[in-house]
Amino acid sequence: MIFYENLFESNKKFFDEFTKKFQQVLSSGWFILGSNIETFQKEFANYHNSKYCIGVASGLDALTLSLIASEIPEGSEVIVPSNTYIATILSILHAKMKPVLVEPDIATYNIDPMKIEEKISSKTRAIMVVHLYGKSCQMDLILQLCKKYNLVLIEDCAQSHGAKFKNKLTGTFGEFGAFSFYPTKNLGALGDAGAVITDSEIFAERLKKLRNYGSSKKYFNDVIGFNSRLDELQAAFLSVKLKYLDEINLHKRKLAKIYLDNLKDDFIKPAVDDDFYDVYHIFNVRHPKRDSLKDYLLKNEILTDIHYPVSPNKQKAMQGIIEGDYPISEEIHTTILSLPCSYGHSEDDIYKVVEVMNKF
Ligand SMILES: *Cc1c(COP(=O)(O)O)cnc(C)c1O
Numbered sequence: 296m297i298f299y300e301n302l303f304e305s306n307k308k309f310f311d312e313f314t315k316k317f318q319q320v321l322s323s324g325w326f327i328l329g330s331n332i333e334t335f336q337k338e339f340a341n342y343h344n345s346k347y348c349i350g351v352a353s354g355l356d357a358l359t360l361s362l363i364a365s366e367i368p369e370g371s372e373v374i375v376p377s378n379t380y381i382a383t384i385l386s387i388l389h390a391k392m393k394p395v396l397v398e399p400d401i402a403t404y405n406i407d408p409m410k411i412e413e414k415i416s417s418k419t420r421a422i423m424v425v426h427l428y429g430k431s432c433q434m435d436l437i438l439q440l441c442k443k444y445n446l447v448l449i450e451d452c453a454q455s456h457g458a459k460f461k462n463k464l465t466g467t468f469g470e471f472g473a474f475s476f477y478p479t480k481n482l483g484a485l486g487d488a489g490a491v492i493t494d495s496e497i498f499a500e501r502l503k504k505l506r507n508y509g510s511s512k513k514y515f516n517d518v519i520g521f522n523s524r525l526d527e528l529q530a531a532f533l534s535v536k537l538k539y540l541d542e543i544n545l546h547k548r549k550l551a552k553i554y555l556d557n558l559k560d561d562f563i564k565p566a567v568d569d570d571f572y573d574v575y576h577i578f579n580v581r582h583p584k585r586d587s588l589k590d591y592l593l594k595n596e597i598l599t600d601i602h603y604p605v606s607p608n609k610q611k612a613m614q615g616i617i618e619g620d621y622p623i624s625e626e627i628h629t630t631i632l633s634l635p636c637s638y639g640h641s642e643d644d645i646y647k648v649v650e651v652m653n654k655f
Contacts, residue, residue, distance in 0.1 A: 297635055297644050299598040302478050304639025306485070309535055313485070316531040326527050328507070335530040336490070338537055343464050343472070345492040347499035350525030351506050354453040354475020357489040358386030360523060361471035362421065364501040365447045367392070371420035374446075376406035377608060378624040379425040382475075383451050384607050387423065388616070395419065396608065398623040402566045404428060408436035415440070421447040426455035426465045428602070429481065429547075429576035430565070434460050434468050441469075449473060456482040457544045459572035466492050476533055481547070481576050482540050488529040543638045544574040550636045551575040553645045559653045563630075577602050578636035585630050588655055595651045600633040 298304075306313070320331060332350045340348035351357050362373070369391040375383055377396035387394040395414050400407040404427050411422065422441060424432045441448045448469030452458075455465040456474065466472025476488035493499055501518075504511050509520025536543075551573070555564055562580035565573070579602065582588050589599050606624040608617045635648055 296596045297598065297648060298639075299600050299633070299635050300479055300637050301639045302483075305483070305637050307639075309532075309539070312535040313532055316535060317528065320528050320531050323527075327524055329527045331527040331530040331534065332525055335525075335534045335537070338534055339474075339490055340492055342537060342540070343467050343492050345467060345472070346494045347496070348490055348492045349499060349502040349506065350530060351489045351491065351502075352523040352525060353487045354451075354473065354477060354480075354489040355382045355386055355389075356506070356521070356523040357473035357475065357491045358383060358423070358449065358451060359389045360502055360505045360521065361449050361473050361491050361498075362386060362390035362392060362423075363505060364498050365421065365449070365470065366501075367420040367447060370418070372416060372418040374406075374411055374414055374419060374422040376425050376427070377621040378404065378603075378606060378627050379427065379451070380453070380603060381607055381610060381612075382453070383423060383425050384613070384617075392421075393418070394617065396617060396619070396621060398621055399427075399627065400433075401623055401626065403430060403433070404565075404627060405430060405432040406437075408433055408440075411437065411440055415444055415446075419444065419446060421449060423449045423451060424469070425451040425453075426458055428565070428579065429454050429458050429574040431455060431458045431460035431465045431571055431573075433570075434463075438468060447471075453477070453480060454576035455574060456480065456576075457540055457572075458574045461570050462572070470495060470498060476529070481543055481574055482533065482536055484529040484536075485532050486529055488525050488533065490525065546638050547575040547578075547636055548573070550640060550642065550645045551578050553642060554578060554580075554634065554636070554649060557646070557649045557653075561655070562652065575636055577633045579631050579633040581627070581630040582632065583630060585632050588652075589632055591655055592648075592651065597635065597648050597651060599635070601631065602633050603628060 336348040453475035509518040
């Protein structure tokens with residue numbers, strides 16, 4: 296059996312270091328907002344050459360708190376890709392703003408920069424890009440539009456730790472780079488965790504208050520805040536894994552290359568381009584007979600996944616909130632299939648998947 300993702304296998308290599316960190320945190324007796332989060336925040340900011348990093352409880356919170364910290368008014372419109380994971384859209388709703396969906400480019404699965412401008416209105420105040428599946432968006436035109444219309448840029452980097460566009464890391468283009476460290480992400484914790492990077496001291500201070508009940512000094516509350524802290528244990532584990540992030544990404548790139556070089560052309564493979572350093576959070580192909588391909592692979596003991604089976608505009612929760620048709624998103628959602636491509640997989644595993652797939 297070839298698993299789709301096995302978090303025991305993906306983390307095995309780090310067990311000794313995790314155990315040491317666990318013992319350190321346990322004996323310190325300090326579990327929230329201590330030295331481990333300070334250290335990880337510094338390391339993660341340094342990795343990006345950013346000035347500030349603020350650890351929070353999840354990727355969803357990283358996005359929501361970024362929107363709130365930007366202090367754009369409630370009711371503002373926020374541009375977002377129509378094929379993203381639901382969390383991106385939820386963050387806009389939780390911040391009491393209005394998501395305005397823009398279709399992706401079918402070749403990259405990322406927001407189509409050419410389709411953004413027609414959706415900008417007098418109420419538009421931000422663009423929330425998503426670097427989906429580990430590929431950066433094409434940022435040139437997006438940055439121009441942000442400048443032209445004075446829009447805040449928030450990057451959803453939940454799937455793009457270490458990914459680059461023209462040699463620049465995702466998360467460093469906008470005012471806010473929002474990350475998730477959900478266990479399956481390229482930089483994954485052993486529970487829920489997230490962070491925001493920013494170069495703005497004002498935004499950093501606001502985020503620090505927002506994550507901790509709106510207080511900068513214990514029991515003095517300046518704004519209406521949340522409880523959204525990255526805990527010491529997860530921060531300590533993340534410091535261990537951050538050292539290996541580039542290695543994890545290289546491993547995933549090596550596996551992706553096996554697929555790219557060897558899968559037959561019946562499968563529509565991810566686009567490859569010199570401007571993009573992809574980290575393949577998810578490696579997927581498209582095929583018109585996606586469901587029978589998935590069944591066929593399962594019969595051959597190969598597990599796959601679908602990211603995502605239902606497009607956001609078709610979700611029950613979005614009835615009355617998202618209007619209009621999104622045919623490109625729906626085409627992607629009905630034809631896409633995610634293949635095994637994790638740090639826990641070997642090159643042999645991938646060659647086996649290729650062999651079986653090429654007989655489909
Ligand atoms: C995982 C993910 C999120 C949410 O992160 P959580 O830590 O699960 O809250 C947001 N956006 C995208 C694109 C994601 O993949």
